[in-house]
Amino acid sequence: MKLFEQDLVIVNMGLPSFGKNLEREGVRVVEMDWHPPASGNHELIDLLDQIMMNNDELPSKIHHANSRAVDRLINAKPVITGIGTAGNVIPEMHERLVLHSGPPVEWNAMCGPMRGAVIGALILEGLANNAEEAADCASRGDVQFAPCHHHQTVGPMAGVVTASMPVWILENSTFGNKAYCTLNEGLGKVLRYGAYSDEVITRLIWMKEVLAPILSEALNLHGPLDVRSIIAQALQMGDEVHNRNRAATSLLIRTLAPLLVRSSADSSNVSDVLAFMDGNDHFFLNISMPACKCALDPCSGIPGSSLINTMSRNGTEFGIRISGLGDQWFTAPAPMVDGLYLPGFTARDAAPDIGDSVITESAGLGGFAMAAAPAIVQFVGGNASQALTFTRQMYDITLAEHPVYKIPGMDFRGTPTGIDLLKIIETGMVPVVNTGIAHRDPGIGMVGAGLVKPPMSCFVKALKGFVKTIQTE
Amino acid sequence: MKLFEQDLVIVNMGLPSFGKNLEREGVRVVEMDWHPPASGNHELIDLLDQIMMNNDELPSKIHHANSRAVDRLINAKPVITGIGTAGNVIPEMHERLVLHSGPPVEWNAMCGPMRGAVIGALILEGLANNAEEAADCASRGDVQFAPCHHHQTVGPMAGVVTASMPVWILENSTFGNKAYCTLNEGLGKVLRYGAYSDEVITRLIWMKEVLAPILSEALNLHGPLDVRSIIAQALQMGDEVHNRNRAATSLLIRTLAPLLVRSSADSSNVSDVLAFMDGNDHFFLNISMPACKCALDPCSGIPGSSLINTMSRNGTEFGIRISGLGDQWFTAPAPMVDGLYLPGFTARDAAPDIGDSVITESAGLGGFAMAAAPAIVQFVGGNASQALTFTRQMYDITLAEHPVYKIPGMDFRGTPTGIDLLKIIETGMVPVVNTGIAHRDPGIGMVGAGLVKPPMSCFVKALKGFVKTIQTE
Numbered sequence: 001m002k003l004f005e006q007d008l009v010i011v012n013m014g015l016p017s018f019g020k021n022l023e024r025e026g027v028r029v030v031e032m033d034w035h036p037p038a039s040g041n042h043e044l045i046d047l048l049d050q051i052m053m054n055n056d057e058l059p060s061k062i063h064h065a066n067s068r069a070v071d072r073l074i075n076a077k078p079v080i081t082g083i084g085t086a087g088n089v090i091p092e093m094h095e096r097l098v099l100h101s102g103p104p105v106e107w108n109a110m111c112g113p114m115r116g117a118v119i120g121a122l123i124l125e126g127l128a129n130n131a132e133e134a135a136d137c138a139s140r141g142d143v144q145f146a147p148c149h150h151h152q153t154v155g156p157m158a159g160v161v162t163a164s165m166p167v168w169i170l171e172n173s174t175f176g177n178k179a180y181c182t183l184n185e186g187l188g189k190v191l192r193y194g195a196y197s198d199e200v201i202t203r204l205i206w207m208k209e210v211l212a213p214i215l216s217e218a219l220n221l222h223g224p225l226d227v228r229s230i231i232a233q234a235l236q237m238g239d240e241v242h243n244r245n246r247a248a249t250s251l252l253i254r255t256l257a258p259l260l261v262r263s264s265a266d267s268s269n270v271s272d273v274l275a276f277m278d279g280n281d282h283f284f285l286n287i288s289m290p291a292c293k294c295a296l297d298p299c300s301g302i303p304g305s306s307l308i309n310t311m312s313r314n315g316t317e318f319g320i321r322i323s324g325l326g327d328q329w330f331t332a333p334a335p336m337v338d339g340l341y342l343p344g345f346t347a348r349d350a351a352p353d354i355g356d357s358v359i360t361e362s363a364g365l366g367g368f369a370m371a372a373a374p375a376i377v378q379f380v381g382g383n384a385s386q387a388l389t390f391t392r393q394m395y396d397i398t399l400a401e402h403p404v405y406k407i408p409g410m411d412f413r414g415t416p417t418g419i420d421l422l423k424i425i426e427t428g429m430v431p432v433v434n435t436g437i438a439h440r441d442p443g444i445g446m447v448g449a450g451l452v453k454p455p456m457s458c459f460v461k462a463l464k465g466f467v468k469t470i471q472t473e
Numbered sequence: 474m475k476l477f478e479q480d481l482v483i484v485n486m487g488l489p490s491f492g493k494n495l496e497r498e499g500v501r502v503v504e505m506d507w508h509p510p511a512s513g514n515h516e517l518i519d520l521l522d523q524i525m526m527n528n529d530e531l532p533s534k535i536h537h538a539n540s541r542a543v544d545r546l547i548n549a550k551p552v553i554t555g556i557g558t559a560g561n562v563i564p565e566m567h568e569r570l571v572l573h574s575g576p577p578v579e580w581n582a583m584c585g586p587m588r589g590a591v592i593g594a595l596i597l598e599g600l601a602n603n604a605e606e607a608a609d610c611a612s613r614g615d616v617q618f619a620p621c622h623h624h625q626t627v628g629p630m631a632g633v634v635t636a637s638m639p640v641w642i643l644e645n646s647t648f649g650n651k652a653y654c655t656l657n658e659g660l661g662k663v664l665r666y667g668a669y670s671d672e673v674i675t676r677l678i679w680m681k682e683v684l685a686p687i688l689s690e691a692l693n694l695h696g697p698l699d700v701r702s703i704i705a706q707a708l709q710m711g712d713e714v715h716n717r718n719r720a721a722t723s724l725l726i727r728t729l730a731p732l733l734v735r736s737s738a739d740s741s742n743v744s745d746v747l748a749f750m751d752g753n754d755h756f757f758l759n760i761s762m763p764a765c766k767c768a769l770d771p772c773s774g775i776p777g778s779s780l781i782n783t784m785s786r787n788g789t790e791f792g793i794r795i796s797g798l799g800d801q802w803f804t805a806p807a808p809m810v811d812g813l814y815l816p817g818f819t820a821r822d823a824a825p826d827i828g829d830s831v832i833t834e835s836a837g838l839g840g841f842a843m844a845a846a847p848a849i850v851q852f853v854g855g856n857a858s859q860a861l862t863f864t865r866q867m868y869d870i871t872l873a874e875h876p877v878y879k880i881p882g883m884d885f886r887g888t889p890t891g892i893d894l895l896k897i898i899e900t901g902m903v904p905v906v907n908t909g910i911a912h913r914d915p916g917i918g919m920v921g922a923g924l925v926k927p928p929m930s931c932f933v934k935a936l937k938g939f940v941k942t943i944q945t946e
Binding site: 233236237238246247249250251253254255257258259260261262267268270271272274275277278374375383384385408409410411412 | 706709710711712719720722723724726727728730731732733734735740741743744745747748750751847848856857858881882883884885
């Protein structure tokens with residue numbers, strides 16, 4: 001009875017109303033922010049129980065598989081080895097193949113900006129003379145479509161890659177695998193946002209005829225360029241290398257500038273190349289993306305691992321792939337983005353969430369590293385303290401803290417890295433993703449940027465697949 | 474009596490032991506962190522009372538004078554207008570004049586690194602052939618000495634400027650006044666840290682013969698270059714533009730690179746210039762310093778203003794100047810720096826605090842903006858949360874928050890700007906300064922970097938001068 005003679009402090013767990021009533025009676029209450037696993041969903045709790053509670057072997061198998069997967073991820077060392085032409089360097093690329101972002105999608109199901117980008121690419125390749133011819137060509141099956149992800153490639157927004165486009169060649173020097181990505185065109189009216197006007201095509205031609213050869217020569221003079229080091233530094237300089245790449249782009253420019261000047265190109269072209277890169281703070285995005293892609297690819301196909309090694313969207317569907325389930329996609333309709341719009345545009349103009357750029361979040365960067373980039377809220381909305389909160393939350397759904405990618409404002413804590421499907425289900429918390437917004441119609445381009453919540457249903461589908469597979473393995 | 478029947482919470486102010494005793498009796502106590510003004514020093518309290526309590530006019534005069542002074546400071550718009558030769562552009566500069574950092578000091582009283590820098594400069598100017606001749610020349614009065622600050626100039630560390638050196642020309646476009654600073658040589662064995670070996674002199678010759686002319690041509694192609702904008706961006710990118718200038722240097726390089734390529738110089742020299750800037754993250758320091766100098770100069774000479782418009786040190790003395798007291802210096806012995814040392818060096822190798830670079834703190838940057846640059850603690854010591862604390866404390870001794878220089882990690886709060894002598898005396902809190910550390914002997918160079926506390930005694934001297942002047946005006 002002595003207990004009740006003392007001043008009691010009550011810890012309340014679950015429904016806050018219990019605590020509130022006690023507080024009204026003058027009792028001191030400490031509220032504990034507790035939720036039942038999987039938001040109390042019985043079906044999901046049952047699935048989790050099947051693998052985590054009902055035997056001893058599976059939890060240990062999953063634990064070891066995830067350790068192996070995330071170890072590969074944090075030990076990746078992406079380097080730029082050069083620039084090539086997509087048709088020459090991307091595996092199984094050919095003249096009538098159009099790569100696109102996200103999970104597989106055919107012309108009929110493509111969203112506006114992806115159709116716009118396909119139209120532009122077919123005009124660029126000389127397979128069509130105008131939008132109408134390009135749409136005909138695409139709809140009657142004269143070209144094939146495949147996800148970038150199936151060809152060791154990633155592409156921002158529409159992510160369209162065709163044979164003549166120049167691409168960055170990255171290599172994960174720890175494991176020897178490669179990844180490819182086109183060169184970034186800038187913001188506004190650009191192919192990846194679905195624009196295909198003459199201005200867009202002219203820029204793409206300049207990029208392959210002037211920009212790529214000069215950059216390629218400078219890279220050859222430089223030798224393999226350590227991208228992990230640039231990303232690590234950029235995180236100390238306010239970037240999260242998805243929607244903020246100003247520091248990383250600056251570091252790339254200053255590294256390459258002395259070598260660009262030594263190239264055989266004439267100085268007016270070199271000057272144009274330097275001005276083009278200076279004019280485009282997203283230039284490094286098309287390097288950070290394949291850096292993450294080549295870091296994540298070796299994490300795929302580890303039996304029993306619930307690590308999410310791909311998240312991606314094609315503007316129609318959001319899709320994920322799970323390490324232990326190999327190349328299988330789990331998809332759900334692509335969500336809308338909650339964001340800030342460029343002058344003259346509103347949410348009504350927006351296409352659904354699109355692009356492979358969420359590969360950065362998959363690797364523990366982008367939205368997961370927003371605490372390193374508080375200034376990004378000026379681009380995607382929100383305030384600086386939210387940026388910190390987003391990163392803090394992501395530790396609850398990830399497997400490791402990155403040993404090289406660190407956040408100065410959190411006393412150099414490593415970024416939350418390696419998303420665990422099971423932790424998402426258990427906490428009910430989906431990955432934080434920041435992204436650009438394309439116009440819903442083909443031919444227009446960028447209209448804004450913001451934050452997007454991946455649909456829980458694709459994680460639920462993946463869980464079902466995961467539980468079934470691990471029980472039958 | 475009803476009061477005492479309730480649950481009481483005690484607010485304890487001053488000595489914590491009063492509160493501790495009550496807590497031991499089970500009483501809830503809220504401790505208030507209160508200190509008597511001027512740490513209870515009666516002489517200082519009396520001086521503060523004379524101007525703040527004993528009449529109505531003075532407080533209002535001081536208030537208005539300070540508003541005017543700090544308004545000038547935050548409305549400054551520093552731009553680079555070009556590069557010139559010190560002897561041609563710095564007011565009253567001549568071939569036998571040696572400018573140095575800090576308040577006035579003659580050869581006999583100079584510290585080791587300043588003597589080393591003077592020796593190097595006299596060799597560079599052809600006024601001596603070796604260290605011995607240079608020391609003779611300096612000691613027998615063949616050259617004159619004057620503070621940079623008396624010639625619209627600032628110099629990091631020893632701050633030595635002689636006639637043939639190239640200098641950045643900055644203009645405060647709001648008020649039309651100018652400021653000058655040499656070009657930054659890099660870290661390690663460099664003139665400003667007191668080194669004067671052949672390697673140092675050769676680099677200085679290359680800087681005037683190759684670096685400066687090419688930069689000058691690019692600047693002419695560019696037109697006036699907005700330094701305020703670069704500083705504002707760099708604060709979003711982890712710089713505080715005193716001891717961390719990586720972002721600002723990167724932004725400068727990417728801005729100038731396309732124009733450097735268009736200069737008439739041959740490409741191998743242009744490549745060397747780009748590589749030199751890329752190899753030196755402090756390159757922008759010699760721009761941020763004159764940017765702050767030209768922002769602060771118009772704040773001088775406002776009767777009744779207690780704004781500190783100069784802080785500076787020559788390695789022998791730390792000196793300050795007060796707006797309302799014009800060009801008068803108030804000095805105290807230069808303190809030692811508490812810092813991190815380069816391999817092979819310890820605190821025993823260190824010279825006292827030296828350099829004009831504390832002009833950045835005087836303008837609300839450097840140590841005052843450390844919250845924007847948590848990564849700087851890796852260079853000067855401490856941890857990331859301390860960086861935040863330093864900035865927070867500085868709001869207590871400043872007059873304004875800068876409308877353009879903002880700190881992302883503090884939800885874009887403006888940097889604490891415009892140091893108020895009276896607030897320093899009242900709070901007993903001196904400005905936070907981060908700085909490099911030179912070897913105490915001439916000829917060696919940099920040995921570390923750290924944090925330094927300006928000596929309270931020069932602020933006390935300035936207070937006495939201020940009270941006397943304002944009462945007799």
